[in-house]
Amino acid sequence: MSSTGAVADERIRKTSRLRTALVRPELGAIVGVIAVFLFFIVFAGDSGMFNPQGVLNWSTVSAQFVIIAVGACMLMIAGEFDLSVGSMIGFAGMSIAIISVTLAWPVWVAILLTFAICISIGALTGTIVVRTGLPSFIVSLAFLFILRGFTIFFPQTIERRTIIGGISDRAAGDWLAPFFGGKVGGPFFAWLGDQGIIAVFERGTRAGQPVVEGIPMLIVWALLLVVMAHIVLTKTKFGNWVFASGGDAQAARYVGVPVARVKILMFMLTAFCACVFATCQVMEFGSAGADRGLLKEFEAIIAVVIGGALLTGGYGSVIGAALGAIIFGVVQQGLFFAGVESSLFRVFLGVILLFAVILNTYIRRIITGER
Amino acid sequence: MKSVIRKLAVSTIAATGLAAGSAAMAEDLRYVMVSHADDADAWWNVIRNGLALGGEQMDVTVEYRNPPTGDLADMARIIEQAAASAPHGIITTLADPDVLSGPIRAAVDTGIDVIIINSGTPELAREVGALMYIGQPEYDAGFAAGQRAADDGITSFLCVNHYIAQPASSERCQGFADGLGIELGNQMIDSGTDPSEIQNRVMAYLNANPETEAVLTLGPTSADPTIMALDQMGLAGDIYFGTFDLGGDIVQAIRDGVISWGIDQQPFLQAYLPVIVLANYHRFGVLPGNNINSGPGFVTADDLDLVAEMAGEFR
Amino acid sequence: MSETVHAPLVEMRDIEKHFGPVIALNGVSFDVRPGECHCLLGDNGAGKSTFIKTMSGVHKPTRGTILFEGREMNFDSPRDAMIAGIATVYQDLAMIPLMSVTRNFWMGREPVKRLGPFRFMDFKTANTVTMEEMRKMGINLRSPDQAVGTLSGGERQTVAIARAVYFGAKVLILDEPTSALGVRQTANVLSTIDKVRKAGIAVVFITHNVRHALAVGDRFTVLNRGKTLGTAQRGQITPEELQDLMAGGQEMVALEGSLGGTV
Numbered sequence: 001m002s003s004t005g006a007v008a009d010e011r012i013r014k015t016s017r018l019r020t021a022l023v024r025p026e027l028g029a030i031v032g033v034i035a036v037f038l039f040f041i042v043f044a045g046d047s048g049m050f051n052p053q054g055v056l057n058w059s060t061v062s063a064q065f066v067i068i069a070v071g072a073c074m075l076m077i078a079g080e081f082d083l084s085v086g087s088m089i090g091f092a093g094m095s096i097a098i099i100s101v102t103l104a105w106p107v108w109v110a111i112l113l114t115f116a117i118c119i120s121i122g123a124l125t126g127t128i129v130v131r132t133g134l135p136s137f138i139v140s141l142a143f144l145f146i147l148r149g150f151t152i153f154f155p156q157t158i159e160r161r162t163i164i165g166g167i168s169d170r171a172a173g174d175w176l177a178p179f180f181g182g183k184v185g186g187p188f189f190a191w192l193g194d195q196g197i198i199a200v201f202e203r204g205t206r207a208g209q210p211v212v213e214g215i216p217m218l219i220v221w222a223l224l225l226v227v228m229a230h231i232v233l234t235k236t237k238f239g240n241w242v243f244a245s246g247g248d249a250q251a252a253r254y255v256g257v258p259v260a261r262v263k264i265l266m267f268m269l270t271a272f273c274a275c276v277f278a279t280c281q282v283m284e285f286g287s288a289g290a291d292r293g294l295l296k297e298f299e300a301i302i303a304v305v306i307g308g309a310l311l312t313g314g315y316g317s318v319i320g321a322a323l324g325a326i327i328f329g330v331v332q333q334g335l336f337f338a339g340v341e342s343s344l345f346r347v348f349l350g351v352i353l354l355f356a357v358i359l360n361t362y363i364r365r366i367i368t369g370e371r
Numbered sequence: 372m373k374s375v376i377r378k379l380a381v382s383t384i385a386a387t388g389l390a391a392g393s394a395a396m397a398e399d400l401r402y403v404m405v406s407h408a409d410d411a412d413a414w415w416n417v418i419r420n421g422l423a424l425g426g427e428q429m430d431v432t433v434e435y436r437n438p439p440t441g442d443l444a445d446m447a448r449i450i451e452q453a454a455a456s457a458p459h460g461i462i463t464t465l466a467d468p469d470v471l472s473g474p475i476r477a478a479v480d481t482g483i484d485v486i487i488i489n490s491g492t493p494e495l496a497r498e499v500g501a502l503m504y505i506g507q508p509e510y511d512a513g514f515a516a517g518q519r520a521a522d523d524g525i526t527s528f529l530c531v532n533h534y535i536a537q538p539a540s541s542e543r544c545q546g547f548a549d550g551l552g553i554e555l556g557n558q559m560i561d562s563g564t565d566p567s568e569i570q571n572r573v574m575a576y577l578n579a580n581p582e583t584e585a586v587l588t589l590g591p592t593s594a595d596p597t598i599m600a601l602d603q604m605g606l607a608g609d610i611y612f613g614t615f616d617l618g619g620d621i622v623q624a625i626r627d628g629v630i631s632w633g634i635d636q637q638p639f640l641q642a643y644l645p646v647i648v649l650a651n652y653h654r655f656g657v658l659p660g661n662n663i664n665s666g667p668g669f670v671t672a673d674d675l676d677l678v679a680e681m682a683g684e685f686r
Numbered sequence: 687m688s689e690t691v692h693a694p695l696v697e698m699r700d701i702e703k704h705f706g707p708v709i710a711l712n713g714v715s716f717d718v719r720p721g722e723c724h725c726l727l728g729d730n731g732a733g734k735s736t737f738i739k740t741m742s743g744v745h746k747p748t749r750g751t752i753l754f755e756g757r758e759m760n761f762d763s764p765r766d767a768m769i770a771g772i773a774t775v776y777q778d779l780a781m782i783p784l785m786s787v788t789r790n791f792w793m794g795r796e797p798v799k800r801l802g803p804f805r806f807m808d809f810k811t812a813n814t815v816t817m818e819e820m821r822k823m824g825i826n827l828r829s830p831d832q833a834v835g836t837l838s839g840g841e842r843q844t845v846a847i848a849r850a851v852y853f854g855a856k857v858l859i860l861d862e863p864t865s866a867l868g869v870r871q872t873a874n875v876l877s878t879i880d881k882v883r884k885a886g887i888a889v890v891f892i893t894h895n896v897r898h899a900l901a902v903g904d905r906f907t908v909l910n911r912g913k914t915l916g917t918a919q920r921g922q923i924t925p926e927e928l929q930d931l932m933a934g935g936q937e938m939v940a941l942e943g944s945l946g947g948t949v
Contacts, residue, residue, distance in 0.1 A: 286469045
C-alpha cells in the first residue's frame with residue numbers, strides 16, 4: 001500500500017492490524033461462542049455435557065439451527081425475510097410421510113418430490129415478493145399460515161390423524177434415506193467403544209455397542225451447507241450480487257445485477273434448507289407431525305442476527321450465522337446440564353440476543369464508519 | 372473494545388447468579404421429568420407441584436423439562452440430553468412413540484430407569500423397556516366417558532380439540548364417539564389454543580349445528596372458553612357438557628351445573644408416584660408389580676369441595 | 687477514444703418526453719463531443735433528471751432522435767446504454783456503503799477465475815485494479831476491503847467515476863455530483879472531472895451551480911421548463927448571464943437586487 005502522488009487524508013487514523021483482523025461481522029458471535037463455552041465448562045463441566053453423548057446432543061441441536069440459519073442468513077443478506085421456514089419444515093416432513101406411507105411410493109421418490117415441491121414454493125414466495133414489491137415479511141407470513149394449515153389439513157383428511165408414523169419401515173433399504181437419517185463413522189465409534197474410550201450400552205439388545213454410534217448426517221449437512229454458502233457468498237461473483245441485492249437493490253440494478261433472480265434463488269435456498277432439516281428429522285424419528293418446526297423461523301433469524309447480519313440486508317456472514325446457531329443450540333441444551341430452570345432459557349436467550357445486537361451494532365459502526 | 376469486555380463481565384455475573392440459585396440442592400438421587408407440554412400449558416402446573424412434593428418428601432433432586440413450543444422432535448432431544456446427564460431415573464411421557472421410543476430406549480439401555488407417565492399405553496411402555504406406566508389410557512377414558520354419556524341419552528356431540536397435533540387428543544374424541552356408538556365424522560373441531568378463537572369457533576359450530584346434544588372438551592385450555600361460549604349463547608346448563616381434566620373454572624362450572632362431569636386423570640399421581648416408586652426402588656430395591664392407572668375418575672357436583680380447594684394446585 | 691474530435695459522440699435532436707398530460711421535455715437538443723465537458727444547467731424542475739434518464743436509456747423519448755457515434759440508437763434499458771458506453775453516475779451514486787470499495791467497484795462485472803469446475807471471483811486482480819484506478823484519480827485507499835461507507839462524499843463520487851471510466855465509458859453523465867459536497871471535496875471532484883475529460887471521454891455535467899460549471903465546463907446549455915435556452919462556449923458567457931438564464935431571465939435580477947448580491 002505505498003502511496004504515490006495522492007495525498008492521504010490525515011484524518012483517517014492508522015488502524016492496527018489486530019484491530020482490522022478483529023473487526024468483522026463474526027466477531028460478536030466468536031466472542032459469544034467463547035463466552036458460552038467458558039460459562040458451561042465452569043458450571044456444567046462435570047454434568048455430562050462434555051462427554052461424547054452430551055457433545056453429540058448439543059451438536060445435533062446446534063446443527064439443526066445451523067441448517068436453517070444458513071438459508072435465513074443468505075436470504076437476509078439479500079435483503080429479505082422468510083417467516084415460513086418453520087411451517088415449511090412441518091409441511092416438508094408431512095409431504096414425505098404422505099407420499100411414502102399413505103401413497104406407498106418409494107421413500108427416495110417422496111424425498112425428491114418433496115424437495116421439488118418445497119423449492120417451488122420458495123420460488124413462488126420469492127416471485128411474489130419481487131413482482132409485487134411487497135415486504136417479504138408479509139408475503140412469507142401468509143405462507144406461514146398457508147403451509148401450516150395444509151400440514152394439519154392433509155393428514156387429518158387423509159389419515160384422520162396429525163402424526164404419520166411408519167416411515168422408518170418404509171425407509172429401510174432405501175438408497176436415498178441414509179443421506180439424511182444415517183450416521184457416519186460407525187466403525188470408528190465402534191472401535192472407540194471396544195477400546196473403552198467412549199461409553200457403551202450396559203443392557204438391552206444393544207449392550208456392548210457404543211452409545212454414540214456415529215455422527216448424524218444432520219451434522220454433515222450442516223457443515224456442508226456452511227462451507228458451500230460461505231464460499232459462494234465471499235468468493236464468487238454471485239456472492240457479490242447477493243450482498244449488492246440486499247445492500248441497495250436499486251444501485252445493484254443500475255449496474256446490471258439481476259436482483260430479482262438473486263432474491264428468488266435465495267428464497268429457494270431457504271426452502272431447500274428447511275427441507276433438509278425436515279428430511280433429516282423425519283428419517284431420524286420415523287414420523288412426521290403437524291406441529292413440527294413451530295417457531296423455527298424465529299430461531300433461525302435470531303441465530304443469524306446473533307451472527308452479526310444486518311436485519312435490513314446487505315451485511316452479514318454465514319460463519320457468523322453458524323456460530324449464532326451454535327450459541328443458540330449450546331445455550332438451549334447447556335442450561336439443562338447446568339441445572340438451570342428451563343423456563344429461564346428464554347430469559348437467557350433474550351439477554352444474549354440483546355448483547356449480540358448491541359455488540360454487532362458497535363462492530364458495524366467501526367467497519368462502515370457510520371456515526 | 373473496552374465496552375465489549377465490560378459487557379461480557381456483566382453477562383457472566385448475571386449468569387452466575389442464576390446457576391447458583393438452582394444448583395443449590397445437590398442430592399444423591401437425581402430424577403428428570405420430561406413432558407411434551409409447551410410452556411403455556413397451565414395443566415402441567417399440577418404435575419410440577421406433584422413432582423416437587425415427591426422430591427421433597429423422598430429427599431431427592433427432581434428436575435422438570437419440556438420443549439418450549441411443544442415440538443415433539445425437540446422433546447426427543449431433551450430426552451437424549453437428560454440421558455447424557457446420567458440421572459438415576461427419567462420420568463417421561465410417550466406422546467409419539469415413533470419419535471420418542473428411540474431416545475427412551477437408548478436411555479434405558481445406558482442403565483437409566485424410565486417410567487412412562489400420562490401419554491402412552493402400558494404396552495408401549497413395556498416395549499421401550501420402561502419400568503412401568505402410570506397414567507390414564509386415553510382411548511379407554513374417552514370410551515368410558517362416551518358410555519356414561521350414552522347412558523344419559525346422548526346421540527351427538529362436539530369435540531373441542533385444542534391440541535389436535537397430538538394423536539392422544541384425537542383418541543379421546545374417537546373413544547368418546549365409540550363409547551356413544553356413533554361415527555366421529557366432523558364432530559371434532561381444531562380449536563387452536565387462543566381462548567377467544569376457541570370461544571368463537573364453538574359458538575360458530577353450535578350455531579351451524581343446533582341439533583348438537585353434547586360438548587366434550589379436552590382440558591382447561593378448551594373448556595374455559597367453551598364455558599364462556601355457552602354462557603353467551605344461553606346454552607349453559609342446557610347442553611350436556613363433559614370435559615377431560617380439571618381446573619379452577621371447570622370446578623366452578625361443575626358446581627354451577629354447567630358441566631356434568633370432569634374426567635380426572637389425577638395428574639398429581641402421575642408426577643408424585645414415579646418419584647416415590649423410583650426412590651424406593653433405588654434405595655430399597657422394591658418395585659410395585661404392575662402399571663398404575665391414575666385415572667379415569669369422574670368428578671361430579673357431589674365430590675367437589677376437596678377438589679375445589681386443591682384445583683390447579685394438586686388436582 | 688475517437689480521433690474525430692469535432693464529431694459529436696452523442697447527439698440528441700428535438701427530444702420530447704411526455705408523462706401523460708405533463709410535458710417534461712419539449713424539444714431539447716444537445717450534443718457532447720469526446721474530450722469535452724458539456725455542462726447542463728437548470729433550476730430544480732427544469733427537466734434535467736428526465737433528460738439524463740432519456741439519454742441513459744431509462745426513459746424512451748416520446749419524440750426526437752438520439753444519435754450515438756453518428757448512428758441512431760434506441761436504448762431499451764440502462765444496461766443497453768451502458769454496454770454502448772454511456773455511463774451514468776447518479777446523485778445517489780449507486781454505491782453500497784456496507785460493501786467494500788472493491789466489491790462496489792466490480793459490482794455487476796466481477797472478474798472471474800476458474801479453479802477446476804468452479805468459478806470464483808478473482809479478488810487479487812479486482813483489488814489490484816481498484817487500488818490502481820483509485821490512485822489514478824488521486825485517492826489513496828487504506829485498503830481495498832475498506833467499506834464505501836467510510837469514504838467521504840467526494841471520494842465516493844470519485845469511486846463511481848473511476849468505475850465508469852474503467853469499464854470503458856465513452857460518455858460519462860454526472861448527475862449533480864457536487865450538490866451535497868463541501869468546498870474542498872467539490873474541488874477534488876472537479877479535478878477528477880478534468881482528468882476524465884483529458885482522457886478523451888465526453889462528460890455531461892449536470893449541475894445548478896454556475897460556479898462549479900464554469901470551473902470545468904467547455905460548453906454550457908441551460909434548460910428551463912423543458913426547453914433549451916441555448917448553448918454557450920466557454921468564455922462567451924459570464925456567470926451572471928448564466929445565472930439569469932437558469933432562473934428564466936428578468937425576475938432574478940430584481941431578486942438579486944433585493945438580496946444585495948449574487949445568489
